[in-house]
Amino acid sequence: MSEHRKFDFKKQHFAGEEGHLIPLLQRAQETDGYITRERIVEIHKQCGIPLAQIYGVATFYAQFRLHPIGKNLIRVCHGTACHVSGANDITKAIEDTLGVCNGETTPDRLFTIETVSCLGCCSLAPVIMINHSTHGNLTEKEVKKVLKQYQKADIGEVQ
Amino acid sequence: MKILVGLGTCGIAAGAERTYEALAKSQAAGTVPFELDKTGCIGMCYREPLVEIRSDDGSRIQYGNVSADKVEKLLSEHILQGKTIDEWLVWADDGRGSERAYFSHQTRIVLRNCGKINPESLEDYLAADGYKALRQVLDQNDPDALIASIVDSGLRGRGGAGFLTGMKWRFTRLAEGDRKFIICNADEGDPGAFMDRSVLESDPHSVLEGMVIAAFAIGANDGYIYVRAEYPKAIERLNIAVAQAEAAGFLGDDVCGKGFSFHVKLKEGAGAFVCGEETALMASIEGKRGMPRMRPPFPATKGLWDCPTSINNVETFANVPWIVLNGAQAFAAIGTANSKGTKVFAMAGKIKRGGLVEVPMGISIRDIVFDVCGGIKKDKKFKTVQMGGPSGGFIPAELQDTVIDYESINKTGAIMGSGGLVVMDDTTCMVDVTRFFLEFTQRESCGKCTFCRVGTKRMLEVLTRICDGNGREGDIELLEQLAVLTKNTSLCGLGTTAPNPVLTAIKYFRSEFEAHITNRRCPAHQCKPLLTYTILDSCVGCLLCAKVCPTKAITGELKKVHVLDQSKCTHCGECHKVCRVDAIAVY
Ligand SMILES: Cc1cc2nc3c(=O)[nH]c(=O)nc-3n(C[C@H](O)[C@H](O)[C@H](O)COP(=O)(O)O)c2cc1C
Ligand code: FES
Numbered sequence: 001m002s003e004h005r006k007f008d009f010k011k012q013h014f015a016g017e018e019g020h021l022i023p024l025l026q027r028a029q030e031t032d033g034y035i036t037r038e039r040i041v042e043i044h045k046q047c048g049i050p051l052a053q054i055y056g057v058a059t060f061y062a063q064f065r066l067h068p069i070g071k072n073l074i075r076v077c078h079g080t081a082c083h084v085s086g087a088n089d090i091t092k093a094i095e096d097t098l099g100v101c102n103g104e105t106t107p108d109r110l111f112t113i114e115t116v117s118c119l120g121c122c123s124l125a126p127v128i129m130i131n132h133s134t135h136g137n138l139t140e141k142e143v144k145k146v147l148k149q150y151q152k153a154d155i156g157e158v159q
Numbered sequence: 160m161k162i163l164v165g166l167g168t169c170g171i172a173a174g175a176e177r178t179y180e181a182l183a184k185s186q187a188a189g190t191v192p193f194e195l196d197k198t199g200c201i202g203m204c205y206r207e208p209l210v211e212i213r214s215d216d217g218s219r220i221q222y223g224n225v226s227a228d229k230v231e232k233l234l235s236e237h238i239l240q241g242k243t244i245d246e247w248l249v250w251a252d253d254g255r256g257s258e259r260a261y262f263s264h265q266t267r268i269v270l271r272n273c274g275k276i277n278p279e280s281l282e283d284y285l286a287a288d289g290y291k292a293l294r295q296v297l298d299q300n301d302p303d304a305l306i307a308s309i310v311d312s313g314l315r316g317r318g319g320a321g322f323l324t325g326m327k328w329r330f331t332r333l334a335e336g337d338r339k340f341i342i343c344n345a346d347e348g349d350p351g352a353f354m355d356r357s358v359l360e361s362d363p364h365s366v367l368e369g370m371v372i373a374a375f376a377i378g379a380n381d382g383y384i385y386v387r388a389e390y391p392k393a394i395e396r397l398n399i400a401v402a403q404a405e406a407a408g409f410l411g412d413d414v415c416g417k418g419f420s421f422h423v424k425l426k427e428g429a430g431a432f433v434c435g436e437e438t439a440l441m442a443s444i445e446g447k448r449g450m451p452r453m454r455p456p457f458p459a460t461k462g463l464w465d466c467p468t469s470i471n472n473v474e475t476f477a478n479v480p481w482i483v484l485n486g487a488q489a490f491a492a493i494g495t496a497n498s499k500g501t502k503v504f505a506m507a508g509k510i511k512r513g514g515l516v517e518v519p520m521g522i523s524i525r526d527i528v529f530d531v532c533g534g535i536k537k538d539k540k541f542k543t544v545q546m547g548g549p550s551g552g553f554i555p556a557e558l559q560d561t562v563i564d565y566e567s568i569n570k571t572g573a574i575m576g577s578g579g580l581v582v583m584d585d586t587t588c589m590v591d592v593t594r595f596f597l598e599f600t601q602r603e604s605c606g607k608c609t610f611c612r613v614g615t616k617r618m619l620e621v622l623t624r625i626c627d628g629n630g631r632e633g634d635i636e637l638l639e640q641l642a643v644l645t646k647n648t649s650l651c652g653l654g655t656t657a658p659n660p661v662l663t664a665i666k667y668f669r670s671e672f673e674a675h676i677t678n679r680r681c682p683a684h685q686c687k688p689l690l691t692y693t694i695l696d697s698c699v700g701c702l703l704c705a706k707v708c709p710t711k712a713i714t715g716e717l718k719k720v721h722v723l724d725q726s727k728c729t730h731c732g733e734c735h736k737v738c739r740v741d742a743i744a745v746y
Contacts, residue, residue, distance in 0.1 A: 021446035022429055026388075060448040060605075061429035063388055079350030080545060080581045081507035083595050117432065117599065118350035120390060121169050122505060122579070123204035123513030132391055134172035 007031075007042065021049060021057055025064055034065040069112040070105040072150055075129040079118030085125040091115070093140040094128075097147050110154055111147075160193045160238060165209040165274055167200030167360045168392050169353075169514075173207035177227040182234075191234045199361020201274025202515035203258060206249055209274075212237060221256070223249040261512055264531045266493060266501050269354075269477045270517045273361035278396050281403040284364040290409050292483035293368050293375075297417040302376045306332065309376070309479070312487035313499030318344055318435075318472030319550065319576050319652070321498075321565045324479075327469055330459035331377040334467035339379040342463065342470040343370055344440060345386040345393070348432035349548030350599065352579030354503040355473040357515055359386070359393035362477070363400035367423065369476030371414060372483060374421045377469050382423045385440055388430060397425060432549075432603035436651050437470045439605070450605045451651035472577070474503055494520030498564035508545075508581040509536045518563070525559040528582060539584040543667070547576025549596045549603075550656035552663030553589070572663040574656065588685035589668040590675050593660050594622035600657040611654030614645035618661055628688040630676035635665060684745050687730045691746055694723050698742040704734035 007027070024047070028039040035058050044051045058064045074094060078087045091102055094113055098106050105112040121127045124136025128143065135146050164170070164179040179197065186195050203209060206223030210233065213219050225233060225247065236242045243255075250256035267273075276283035284290070296305055310325030331339060343366060347355040359366060370382050386394050401423055404410040412420045426444050433439045434449040441463045443449040462468025478500060482490045491499045498520040504527065506513050511533035518527060524544060528534065535541050543553045552573035554561060561567050568575050583592070601615040618641050621634050642658030649655045665672060674680045681689040694704075700718040705711075712728045715721030723734075735743045 022443065023427070026427060026429065056448055057446070061431050063428075063430035078595075080548065080579070080592075080595070081351050081513075084508050084581065084583055084587050084592065116389065116430075117348070117603075118353075118389075119168075120347070120353040120356040120387075121172055121204075122351050122353055122507035122581070124169055124172055124207075125507060125513075127172070134168060136169070136172040 007039075008046070021047075021054065022061070025054075025058055029064060034068050068105075069114075070109045071154070072111050072130055074111055074113050075116045075119065076102070076113065077117070077119045077121075077125070077127045077129070078115050079122060079125075081122035081125040082118075082127055087126045089140055090126045090128065090138055090143055093143050094147065097144050110151070160215060161196060161213040162193050163196050163198045163211040163213065163277075165200055165207065165211075166197045167357055168390075169200060169204040169357075170207045170209065171392070173204075174226050175208035178208045178210065178225055178230060181227040181230040185230060185234055191238050193234075193238055196277050197279070198276060199273050199278045200357045200515065202270060202357070202517075203249065203261065203512070204514035205512050206258065209249070211274075218252055220251040221249050222247040223258070258512070260533070261516070261531060264522070264526065265517050266519045267517050268481045268490075268501050269358060269365075269474050269503050270515065271362075271481065272365060273357065273515075276362065278361050278363055279399050281364065281400075281407060284362070288484060289364055289480075290368055290415075292480035293371050293409065294415055296372050296375060296483055297415050297419060300417075302332065302378065305372070305376050305483075308487045309482060312482045312490040313494070313497075314475065314478055314482060314490065315498065315565065316472055317474035317478075317502070317577065319547070319574065321575060324471060324475055327459060327471070328373060328376045330457070331379075331467045331469040334460045336467045338381070338464075338466045339377055340463045340466055340468040341370055341374045341377065341379045341382040342437075342440070342444070342468060343382065343384040343473060343476055344435065344437070344470055345384055345390075345473045346428050346435040346440060347387055347390075347473075347577065348435045348603075349550070349577050349579050351505065351507055351545070351548055351581045352577045353505045353507075354515055354578055356387075356390050356393050358473055358477050358503075359390070360396055363393075363397050364404065365477045365480055366473055367400055367404055367410070369479035370423065371409065371421050372479050373469060373471065373476065375414075375419055377467070379469070380420045380422065382421065383426050383444055383463070384423060385426045385428060385434070385444060388427045394425065394427060401425065431605075432599070433605045433651070433653050436653060439651070440470065441468065448605070450607050451653070453650060474578075495562065495564040497566060502563060502575070502578055504578045504580045506532050506580055506582065509539065509584040509587070510534075510582040511536055520564050521562050523560050523562050524554060527563070527580070528559065532582075535582065535584050539586065542583050542585050542587060543589070545573075545581040545583065545592070545660075546579070547574035547656075547659070548579050549599045550574060550652060550659060551576045551579075552659040553583075553592075553667060554663075555667040557667075572659060572666060574659065586683055586685070588626075588681050588683035589664045589671045590622060590625050590681075591683075591685045593664040594619065594626055596660040597622055597657070600653065604653060604657075608649045608651075608654050610645045610648040611650075611657065614641050614649075614654075615657050617641055618645070618658070622661075625672065625675045626681075626686045626688070628675075628679050628686070630672075632676065634676055635669065635672050639665060680746075687732060690730050690732070691725070692723060692728060692730070692732070692735060693744050693746075694721050695742045695744055696720060697740060699740055701739070703737045703739070704743065707733045707737050709733065 127136045210225040211221045248256045249258040314324045315321040434443045439449040439451040458468040503517045541556045543555045597619040601619045604611045606612045642661045698720040705713040710727045712724045
């Protein structure tokens, strides 16, 4: 992250009602891409929630990441329908194309591969989601094509 | 003339947004006059993108697989020349269309508006009798009578356990407390189920209306909707619906001007399956780690922030307005003795027509798979359906005459669950899928109970070694023992049901486990370490397989039968994939 912008977490910490730790963390992750140490300390200082509790919640939920990710987040569905329709082959094709394993980020910081349990598009299995767009009915060939598009788009941006 | 494009997540994944844009462009160009609107998901995910054309006289016709490049033909032939394009026709209300059977077996209560109305338009919902049930309930002003009628309808919770909804409301109403809550469980964590997503994306107001009615029944002034973060479209449309309902006075301090106050907040989940369990879900809303707790006390007496709380599923709520408007008897007339009404199933896996179907309770699995959904993909052999996800079990093809109701499904060892129905054919290895489910529950176990935490891990280890070809004599019995122990000693539903896939797989497919352990064979050819590849005499000698083999186990000359050195083979299967003449046998 280029610069650390401070939030007023307290303002979002709705007065009189507890339970806003998760939305606060979601907000932090949306801004920074992951949960930074600084944000955890900020939430602690501003809202008075114990550090251990914040860390406990941040590590309980699969959504929260404590490490930065690449520009494009690839979520490969490994739900039941996708599993029986070849999700493993799709993951392998992605890993082969990008040269990194599931859970890792490419050295150019362009892609991070992640596994999810179900994207709710089971009838189009196997399915992956890149950022907010869902791609269904994939084959190994197809998925490589999709990745190419993202790679191309990025080169376009740089030029 | 109005053209509607189905813009649910599945439609969008299939390219419906591009179709919509192409239509919008043509509309702006103005050469062909028509109205354009969006709608939700009608359930035919297998034919997305779907486009409906509604004539001025109200007749409807639906085309399937209308990608953006087909828009031009659609406009010129159907709209300008008035010709029906028969090859694309899936359904028309005059009885034509290739997918007629898909709808004729369905009874649509929950999905009544899905794919018909624009989910982002309150006017559309109102025109479909929306919020009429709420007005009626507030006019009658008799919560006890309302609850009695929901009890009489026989509606049972659609989130899994199947508890009588009316009874749950009654307990919450009778519980002592100044402040009460209503929660909509839209966490839908079961991999393979997507009906809640579709209802929220296609008809969010029906869920809101059901919630307000429930809130009035139990005397709650606050409600939460807990939605999975993996469903961005559902969250977006729910937010729109809540804002519309607030502006129109269906939510707020004075609902419909009747002095009843009800506010709704949305909570996004953060990716934990166990948070679908009601006590964990409430812990999560309270901002804690989503860990289940002992019941009793049940949420009805001690729920969110220790206040009486009724927590119901999306589909349960969507049924409520229909029951209020049509009467408890009309609902109870559908279904079997103990399971009333309809159930929405998410059909996925090796099925021809994958999508959402809503069928009356009491229909058989055979009817759903074959009559409604057209049977197995590529006409392969039907092996089993998996119902209830990681908490459910396998129902084998021999039991396909089992009817859909809570008790009959439980008898097989599976559960109704939320209604995910994943169909499998003979290319699915039961040991492998069982391992898949245990991988899931082991990962998602919150770790509170020893047997859930360690028992699932041990079962996973045993299943993994069986798949890897290292199964031992006695592994099946060990699995059974672990399964029973985990079932009996876990606190919440995650642990008590996690062994169901193991138990049903062993019960119905024991020989497949034995084949893995004793003969070191995977009959479905899925467990790679157990497979042997050989080159047949029909090999034409094209060298393709030799090129892709990562360990150079295949050698040969052009136009001569190649040779595979078994000692070098790592069973990766690449050769089998590239062979153009099917000369690589797998067994
Ligand atoms: C591990 C686990 C996961 C669950 N997931 C869900 C879910 O995703 N959606 C849901 O509605 N109910 C889920 N339930 C059931 C809820 O605990 C609860 O019974 C249900 O929301 C009650 O609503 P209903 O009476 O309308 O069915 C789950 C239960 C367990 C044990
Ligand atoms: S199983 Fe992959 S989208 Fe549901």
